[in-house]
Amino acid sequence: MAVVVYLESQEGQIKKAGLEVASYARAIADAQGLNVVGVGFNLENPEQLNSFGVDKLYLINTQGDQFFDITRYGESIAEIVTKENAKLCVVSSSANGRYLGPILAAKINAAYLSNVVSLPSQYEPLQVKRSCFTNKAFNITQSHKEITVLSLSSNSFGLKEKPGTTEVIEGSYSSATTSLKVTTVDKTSDKVTIADADIVVSGGRGLKGPEHWHLIEDLADVLGAATACSKPVSDMGWRPHSEHVGQTGKPVASNLYIAIGVSGAIQHLAGINSSKVKVVINSDPEAPFFKAADYGIVGDAFEVVPKLTEKLKARKV
Amino acid sequence: MNVLVCISNVPDTTSKINFKEENTSFETQGVQFIINPNDEFGLTRAVWLQQKEAAKVTVITVGDASCEPILRKCLAIGADQAVRIDLQPQDGFEVAAQLTAFCQTNAYDLIITGRESIDYNGGMVGGMLATNLNMPYLANCIQLEIEGVDLQLQREIDGGKESLQANLPIVIGAQKGLVEEKDLIIPNMRGIMQARQKSLEVIAPIETEAATTVEVFEKPPEKGPVKLVDANDIDGLIDLLEKEAKVL
Ligand SMILES: Cc1cc2nc3c(=O)[nH]c(=O)nc-3n(C[C@H](O)[C@H](O)[C@H](O)COP(=O)(O)OP(=O)(O)OC[C@H]3O[C@@H](n4cnc5c(N)ncnc54)[C@H](O)[C@@H]3O)c2cc1C
Numbered sequence: 001m002a003v004v005v006y007l008e009s010q011e012g013q014i015k016k017a018g019l020e021v022a023s024y025a026r027a028i029a030d031a032q033g034l035n036v037v038g039v040g041f042n043l044e045n046p047e048q049l050n051s052f053g054v055d056k057l058y059l060i061n062t063q064g065d066q067f068f069d070i071t072r073y074g075e076s077i078a079e080i081v082t083k084e085n086a087k088l089c090v091v092s093s094s095a096n097g098r099y100l101g102p103i104l105a106a107k108i109n110a111a112y113l114s115n116v117v118s119l120p121s122q123y124e125p126l127q128v129k130r131s132c133f134t135n136k137a138f139n140i141t142q143s144h145k146e147i148t149v150l151s152l153s154s155n156s157f158g159l160k161e162k163p164g165t166t167e168v169i170e171g172s173y174s175s176a177t178t179s180l181k182v183t184t185v186d187k188t189s190d191k192v193t194i195a196d197a198d199i200v201v202s203g204g205r206g207l208k209g210p211e212h213w214h215l216i217e218d219l220a221d222v223l224g225a226a227t228a229c230s231k232p233v234s235d236m237g238w239r240p241h242s243e244h245v246g247q248t249g250k251p252v253a254s255n256l257y258i259a260i261g262v263s264g265a266i267q268h269l270a271g272i273n274s275s276k277v278k279v280v281i282n283s284d285p286e287a288p289f290f291k292a293a294d295y296g297i298v299g300d301a302f303e304v305v306p307k308l309t310e311k312l313k314a315r316k317v
Numbered sequence: 318m319n320v321l322v323c324i325s326n327v328p329d330t331t332s333k334i335n336f337k338e339e340n341t342s343f344e345t346q347g348v349q350f351i352i353n354p355n356d357e358f359g360l361t362r363a364v365w366l367q368q369k370e371a372a373k374v375t376v377i378t379v380g381d382a383s384c385e386p387i388l389r390k391c392l393a394i395g396a397d398q399a400v401r402i403d404l405q406p407q408d409g410f411e412v413a414a415q416l417t418a419f420c421q422t423n424a425y426d427l428i429i430t431g432r433e434s435i436d437y438n439g440g441m442v443g444g445m446l447a448t449n450l451n452m453p454y455l456a457n458c459i460q461l462e463i464e465g466v467d468l469q470l471q472r473e474i475d476g477g478k479e480s481l482q483a484n485l486p487i488v489i490g491a492q493k494g495l496v497e498e499k500d501l502i503i504p505n506m507r508g509i510m511q512a513r514q515k516s517l518e519v520i521a522p523i524e525t526e527a528a529t530t531v532e533v534f535e536k537p538p539e540k541g542p543v544k545l546v547d548a549n550d551i552d553g554l555i556d557l558l559e560k561e562a563k564v565l
Pocket residue numbers: 203204205206207229230231232233244245246247248249260261262263264265266267268271281282283284287299300301302330354
């Protein structure tokens with residue numbers, strides 16, 4: 001028996017989130033005496049998986065189909081889960097992982113659990129901890145199905161290397177079709193995305209206008225961080241929707257979250273709470289964010305942020 | 318054109334989250350319930366289709382009688398009729414099973430769910446429902462244009478967006494961007510009065526079982542106080558982040 005993982009990739013390279021689910025699955029497999037079976041599409045460096053304890057890889061070539069095709073990907077993975085007689089399948093919590101999870105679960109009549117934050121606390125029957133109420137709480141949920149699909153919250157397990165040998169076999173790309181077809185993909189930039197980032201730098205209404213966003217971008221640049229914003233900032237069109245984080249925006253689970261000119265409303269905090277270390281820079285010492293943060297500076301963003309960026313730059317060289 | 322909008326009843330975003338019965342269930346006392354924000358974006362988009370496509374908009378929820386105020390609100394916003402499947406569901410799998418059975422006897426051209434409900438954050442009902450019905454599903458939908466049976470769609474992806482084509486029927490997962498915040502319809506007096514005349518049908522559930530059950534809830538651990546660094550001591554902050562927090 002096996003634990004099946006979907007190894008998400010971009011331009012042939014396995015994403016960090018993909019390696020994290022492999023690490024997570026390896027830990028389960030070790031505890032349960034199982035094999036880890038990966039499914040990857042168009043991977044260029046499958047050797048990399050030797051270091052992450054993947055026993056077998058189904059490498060699927062999509063024959064020039066360059067976009068994420070939910071129907072064909074979902075069906076291809078479902079076939080492998082069935083063939084390997086897997087009881088567990090793990091996907092990441094990226095946009096594609098969360099898209100795939102429930103569809104895959106419905107195809108194979110499995111239970112589905114999203115936002116999983118730790119290893120199962122029990123296997124028979126399966127129980128895992130997941131976050132709920134947009135990070136305001138957690139729950140332990142039990143699966144009642146033979147097969148369970150888990151979507152692992154990013155950065156909750158981390159990368160754990162485990163040397164081994166990955167047997168690579170060719171997987172078949174399902175020919176299932178629906179009317180839904182991707183025509184184009186627009187990446188807003190080549191920068192790190194909020195979902196992948198170790199560090200996120202976020203700006204709020206305290207920055208006073210889109211013309212000041214270079215403060216956020218410059219700081220993010222030196223840190224190799226993704227940029228984010230509060231809801232009013234994206235509502236006013238200062239920044240794209242895709243940067244809106246919080247209860248009604250994107251969730252953030254980075255290692256470091258730096259909030260600049262963000263007041264720390266409950267809906268904002270809900271979405272970013274699972275970040276490990278939170279830093280706030282705000283001119284108002286009474287801003288609610290100070291109660292949620294680990295480190296803070298009471299000060300004017302227009303003075304503090306450029307200094308911080310300069311100092312970080314100086315340290316780098 | 319028949320449009321179904323699936324509505325989840327969730328605690329207001331400012332609610333304090335507490336649990337009762339030894340942390341096995343959510344304390345609803347004193348909590349105000351609202352239309353799940355993602356579903357409200359979807360409902361607004363559906364109401365626009367009434368004019369443009371002469372669409373008939375039905376809202377549906379799987380829940381007990383306590384969900385009726387939000388269904389009335391949906392009617393006041395502009396839905397033509399409401400349906401409540403009388404069951405307190407255990408998980409998204411069960412909701413999807415109930416909705417699947419309903420849609421097998423009532424055909425819809427467009428089914429709108431929300432990206433996720435903000436209470437249990439499953440993000441699953443739409444994808445499962447679509448798969449059960451053998452229809453395509455588009456998650457994180459930020460654009461939907463209809464020309465006959467042809468659709469132009471967009472999905473928000475990590476760090477950008479994807480454009481897609483599809484035909485009806487389809488299931489989508491709505492979110493902000495599908496319509497803008499400022500476009501959300503606030504019910505007026507006329508809408509509220511009309512809503513009273515509209516049909517809110519209660520139907521019996523079919524026999525279903527949940528795939529998962531919550532055993533116990535936990536609150537996040539209390540956090541220590543913030544460490545404040547003087548605005549002139551930027552090096553001090555960098556030092557803390559590097560040596561103490563080890564995040565640089
Ligand atoms: C249903 C619902 C859902 C919501 N969902 C979300 C969500 O998902 N995400 C979200 O972010 N919000 C959400 N909100 C909105 C939320 O309630 C707040 O209104 C919002 O987060 C405030 O954004 P802000 O902190 O950027 O602005 P403000 O609250 O205006 O705060 C600006 C801050 O900047 C500080 N400041 C001003 N000048 C400076 C300066 N020169 N230097 C440093 N600091 C300065 C101020 O002291 C203040 O604290 C939601 C609201 C509702 C009702």
